[in-house]
Amino acid sequence: MSAIMERFTGSGRFSLPVSLKTREAIAAYTFLAPFLIFFAIFFVRATIASVEMSFYDWRLLRPTRPYIGLQxxxxxxxxxxxxxxxxxxxxxxxxxxxxxxxxxxxxxxxxxxxxxxxxxxxxxxxxxxxxxxxxxxxxxxxxxxxxxxxxxxxxxxxxxxxxxxxxxxxxxxxxxxxxxxxxxxxxxxxxxxxxxxxxxxxxxxxxxxxxxxxxxxxxxxxxxxxxxxxxxxxxxxxxxxxxxxxxxxxxxxxxxxxxxxxxxxxxxxxxxxxxxxxxxxxxxxxxxxxxxxxxxxxxxxxxxxxxxx
Amino acid sequence: MSIAQLRHSTFFRYFGVYVFLLVLSAFVLFPLVIAVSQSFMTNQEVNRWPPRVIPVEPTIESYRLVLTQQDVRLDLWLRNSVVAATGYTIAVLLICSPAAYAFARLNFPGNKPLFAFLLATIMIPGQVTLIPNYLLMRDLKWLDTFNALIFPGAANVFGVFLLRQFFMQVPRELEEAAVLDGAGYFGRFWHVILPLSTNALTALGIFVFLGHFNDLFWPIIVTSSLQTRTLPVGLSIIQSSYAGQYRPMILAGAVLSTLPVLIVYSIFQRRIIQGVTLTGMGGR
CATH class of the missing domain: 1.10.3720.10 (MetI-like)
Incomplete structure (x- = not known):
C-alpha cells in the first residue's frame, strides 16, 4: 500500500508527477493511433485530394492531367x-x-x-x-x-x-x-x-x-x-x-x-x-x-x- | 359486458388507433405479401391483367431458376455481404473504442481541440472522399477485394462520439479500484470500461453491420466480378438483366435476400428497436 501511495505522492525515486502525465499522454496517443491513422488516410487526405483533383482535367483513361483552374x-x-x-x-x-x-x-x-x-x-x-x-x-x-x-x-x-x-x-x-x-x-x-x-x-x-x-x-x-x-x-x-x-x-x-x-x-x-x-x-x-x-x-x-x- | 363497460374498455376507447395501426400495417406488409405470393407463380401467371394475388398453381420454378443461373450467385453474394460487413464491424469497434476511451478518460495535450475537430468533420459529407479513395484502392490493388469494402470507412467518427458518451458514464471509482489492483491504462480499458459498455458496443455493432450490409454505392464502384459482389449489388444486376425475362425470379431473389435479415431481426428485435434510440442510427 505504501508503495502505491509513494507513486501517487511522488516521494519515490523518480520525480513521478511529471512522468505520470507524460505516460498518460503516451498511452492516450497509443489508444488514438489506429483511429487517427485511418482517419488521416481515408478522410483528411481524401478530402484534400478531392479539392486538388477538381482543378485538373483528370480522366481515368488518359495519361496527361493538365491543370485547368476553375474550368x-x-x-x-x-x-x-x-x-x-x-x-x-x-x-x-x-x-x-x-x-x-x-x-x-x-x-x-x-x-x-x-x-x-x-x-x-x-x-x-x-x-x-x-x-x-x-x-x-x-x-x-x-x-x-x-x-x-x-x-x-x-x-x-x-x-x-x-x-x-x-x-x-x-x-x-x-x-x-x-x-x-x-x-x-x-x-x-x-x-x-x-x-x-x-x-x-x-x-x-x-x-x-x-x-x-x-x-x-x-x-x-x-x-x-x-x-x-x-x-x-x-x-x-x-x-x-x-x-x-x-x-x-x-x-x-x-x-x-x-x-x-x-x-x-x-x-x-x-x-x-x-x-x-x-x-x-x-x-x-x-x-x-x-x-x-x-x-x-x-x-x-x-x-x-x-x-x- | 354492459354498454358502459364496453365504452370504457381500452379496445373501444382506442378503436380509431387500432384502425389506423391496422391500415398502416397493411401498407407495410402489402408489398412483401405480393412479392412472396407472386414469387410462387410462373412468368405467364404474373404477366396478366388483372393481376393475381394468390397463385392458382404454386410453383417453386422461380426459386430453382434464381438459384441455378450462371450469373446469379445469391449464396455467394450473401456470404460476401456477411463477411465484408462482419470484417467492417470488427474493424470499427477495434479502431473506435480505444480512441473513444482516450477522449473520455485520459488527460493529454490536444484532447479537446482534437475532439472538436473530429466533430466538425461530421459536417463534411463522405461523398467528397469517394474519388480519391477509389483511386487509392486501385493503386493498392485493392479493387474487387474485401479490403476495399472493410477499411476505407473503418475510422467512424460517429462511433467514437457515441462510445465516448457511454464510456464517460462508467463510474470513475471502478477504474480507480482497478488502478489499486495494479491495472495499467490498457487493463482499465479492457477489463473495466469495455465489459461495462457491452450494450453500447452491441448496439453500435448492430447498426454498423446493417448499414454496411445494405450499402450499395461503394460496393458498386469497388467490386466488379461476380465473385466479390455483395448482395445489394447482385440484386441490382438481377433487376437489370432479368426483369424483362422472368419476373417471378426477381421477386424470388428479393424474398431470399430479405429472409436472413428478417430471421436475425426476429431474434434480436428488442435489441435492435432499443438500439435505434440508444445510438440514433437506423440500420442504413
Whole structure:
C-alpha cells in the first residue's frame, strides 16, 4: 500500500508527477493511433485530394492531367443536367423528409397509446427499414409496373385508369419518394417514440384537469416538447435522403425515364464511373459537400435556438 | 359486458388507433405479401391483367431458376455481404473504442481541440472522399477485394462520439479500484470500461453491420466480378438483366435476400428497436 501511495505522492525515486502525465499522454496517443491513422488516410487526405483533383482535367483513361483552374466548376455550373439533378434531389428530399416525418410521428403517437399489441406493431412497422435498397427496388419496380402492376390494379377499383408510373417524367420523383417513405419511416417512428416517452405524464394530467381536448394536449404539449426531436429527425432525414442513389439506380434503371430521376449522386456516379472523368467528378463531389454543409449548418442554427413554449 | 363497460374498455376507447395501426400495417406488409405470393407463380401467371394475388398453381420454378443461373450467385453474394460487413464491424469497434476511451478518460495535450475537430468533420459529407479513395484502392490493388469494402470507412467518427458518451458514464471509482489492483491504462480499458459498455458496443455493432450490409454505392464502384459482389449489388444486376425475362425470379431473389435479415431481426428485435434510440442510427 505504501508503495502505491509513494507513486501517487511522488516521494519515490523518480520525480513521478511529471512522468505520470507524460505516460498518460503516451498511452492516450497509443489508444488514438489506429483511429487517427485511418482517419488521416481515408478522410483528411481524401478530402484534400478531392479539392486538388477538381482543378485538373483528370480522366481515368488518359495519361496527361493538365491543370485547368476553375474550368471543371465553370462547366458544372453551365450544365443544365446538373441543375436539373439538383432540383430533382431537393424535390425528392423535401417530399420524403416531410412524408417520413408525418407517417413516423402518426405511427409513434399510435403505438405509445396504452393499447394491447403496441410492442408487436413497433416491431412490425420497422421491418422495411431493415431491408436493403436492392430488395426494396426489385419489389417496388414491379408494384409500380404500368402494365401488370398491383398498384394500378388497386387504383382501378377507384376508377383510376392504368398509369405508367415509371415512364412519366412528372410522376417518377413522387413515385420514388412514396417508395422511400414506405422504406424508411420506421427510423423517425422510433425516435419519436423515445421523444414522446420523455414527456412527463403529469403535464397531460394537468391539461386534462383543465379540460383540454386530446387535440389541444397534442397541439400545446406534445408538439412543442417534441420540437428538438422533430428537428433531429429532419436534419438526419435531409442528410440521408439528399444522398439518394439506390432507388433511382434500381427502380428507374439509373435515373430514367430520360434523366428525369437523376439525382446529384447519380450525376456524380455518371461523371466519375461511367464517363471516367475523375477531375470533373471531384468538382461535383466538392460542390455536393458544400451544398450539404450549408443545409446542415442552416438546420443546426434552427436547432440551437432555444425552445419556446 | 354492459354498454358502459364496453365504452370504457381500452379496445373501444382506442378503436380509431387500432384502425389506423391496422391500415398502416397493411401498407407495410402489402408489398412483401405480393412479392412472396407472386414469387410462387410462373412468368405467364404474373404477366396478366388483372393481376393475381394468390397463385392458382404454386410453383417453386422461380426459386430453382434464381438459384441455378450462371450469373446469379445469391449464396455467394450473401456470404460476401456477411463477411465484408462482419470484417467492417470488427474493424470499427477495434479502431473506435480505444480512441473513444482516450477522449473520455485520459488527460493529454490536444484532447479537446482534437475532439472538436473530429466533430466538425461530421459536417463534411463522405461523398467528397469517394474519388480519391477509389483511386487509392486501385493503386493498392485493392479493387474487387474485401479490403476495399472493410477499411476505407473503418475510422467512424460517429462511433467514437457515441462510445465516448457511454464510456464517460462508467463510474470513475471502478477504474480507480482497478488502478489499486495494479491495472495499467490498457487493463482499465479492457477489463473495466469495455465489459461495462457491452450494450453500447452491441448496439453500435448492430447498426454498423446493417448499414454496411445494405450499402450499395461503394460496393458498386469497388467490386466488379461476380465473385466479390455483395448482395445489394447482385440484386441490382438481377433487376437489370432479368426483369424483362422472368419476373417471378426477381421477386424470388428479393424474398431470399430479405429472409436472413428478417430471421436475425426476429431474434434480436428488442435489441435492435432499443438500439435505434440508444445510438440514433437506423440500420442504413
Amino acid at each position: 471543371n466548376y465553370l462547366e458544372l455550373f453551365d450544365d443544365p443536367i446538373w441543375w436539373s439533378s439538383v432540383v430533382h434531389t431537393l424535390y425528392f428530399t423535401a417530399m420524403t423528409v416531410v412524408g417520413t416525418s408525418v407517417v413516423g410521428l402518426a405511427a409513434a403517437l399510435a403505438v405509445t397509446r396504452p393499447i394491447h399489441g403496441r410492442g408487436f406493431f413497433r416491431v412490425l412497422l420497422y421491418i422495411p427499414q431493415l431491408m436493403s435498397v436492392g430488395a426494396v427496388g426489385l419489389i417496388w419496380n414491379w408494384l409500380w409496373s404500368g402494365q401488370f402492376g398491383v398498384i394500378n390494379y388497386l387504383l382501378s377499383f377507384f376508377g383510376v385508369r392504368p398509369i405508367n408510373w415509371l415512364g412519366e417524367p412528372d410522376l417518377v420523383l413522387p413515385v420514388l419518394s412514396f417508395t422511400t417513405i414506405w422504406w424508411t419511416f420506421g427510423f423517425p417512428m422510433l425516435i419519436y417514440i423515445a421523444g414522446i416517452q420523455g414527456i412527463p405524464e403529469h403535464l397531460y394530467e394537468a391539461a386534462r384537469i383543465d379540460g383540454a381536448s386530446g387535440w389541444q394536449s397534442f397541439r400545446y404539449i406534445t408538439l412543442p416538447l417534441l420540437r428538438p426531436t422533430i428537428l433531429f429527425v429532419t436534419v438526419t432525414g435531409v442528410i440521408g435522403h439528399f444522398q439518394v442513389f439506390g432507388q433511382p439506380y434500381i427502380i428507374t434503371g439509373g435515373g430514367g425515364p430520360g434523366r428525369s430521376s437523376w439525382t446529384v449522386i447519380i450525376y456524380l456516379y455518371q461523371q466519375a464511373w461511367v464517363a471516367f472523368r475523375m477531375g470533373f467528378g471531384a468538382a461535383v463531389a466538392v460542390v455536393i459537400a458544400i451544398i450539404m454543409a450549408i443545409i446542415t449548418t442552416f438546420q443546426f442554427k434552427i436547432i440551437s435556438r432555444p425552445v419556446e413554449y
